[in-house]
Amino acid sequence: xxxxxxxxxxxxxxxxxxxxxxxxxxxxxxxxxxxxxxxxxxxxxxxxxxxxxxxxxxxxxxxxxxxxxxxxxxxxxxxxxxxxxxxxxxxxxxxxxxxxxxxxxxxxxxxxxxxxxxxxxxxxxxxxxxxxxxxxxxxxxxxxxxxxxxxxxxxxxxxxxxxxxxxxxxxx
Ligand SMILES: [Mg+2]
Numbered sequence: 001x002x003x004x005x006x007x008x009x010x011x012x013x014x015x016x017x018x019x020x021x022x023x024x025x026x027x028x029x030x031x032x033x034x035x036x037x038x039x040x041x042x043x044x045x046x047x048x049x050x051x052x053x054x055x056x057x058x059x060x061x062x063x064x065x066x067x068x069x070x071x072x073x074x075x076x077x078x079x080x081x082x083x084x085x086x087x088x089x090x091x092x093x094x095x096x097x098x099x100x101x102x103x104x105x106x107x108x109x110x111x112x113x114x115x116x117x118x119x120x121x122x123x124x125x126x127x128x129x130x131x132x133x134x135x136x137x138x139x140x141x142x143x144x145x146x147x148x149x150x151x152x153x154x155x156x157x158x159x160x161x162x163x164x165x166x167x168x169x170x171x172x
Contacts, residue, residue, distance in 0.1 A: 006133030008172025032114030091122035
């Protein structure tokens, strides 16, 4: 039951308390792209996102990890000037682990931030890193994600019964 449960749940990437993450020893932030950093309609980061990352980069090493293709991920990574991994194969860990190793990152300082249980939170569980769940920016998803959302809803319901997670009740 623990597999998808976030450690922290916030409305979006702007509401996360980054200084408390820093105090916890977190130095590396792994961001999902679609519906976390940008909507599917956006081809590059908004001004607001650009400003957030320029602040974050002063304290944290930031990465983009996306299951999307390179043409989708690259413009965001380049605009934000952060390393990015496309076709990350979340929730499987091997590509991400290799990518982190290449970038000299040890997992004990890492938090993963994303809008999906089945990919982002499940990967966080596999890597045993801090998991931060945010509401999706829009309800418009890729087809494969819509299927995952269906499963996600069921899990959320179960979590709600166990009082582990409730959508709209932010914490952390
Ligand atoms: Mg996403």
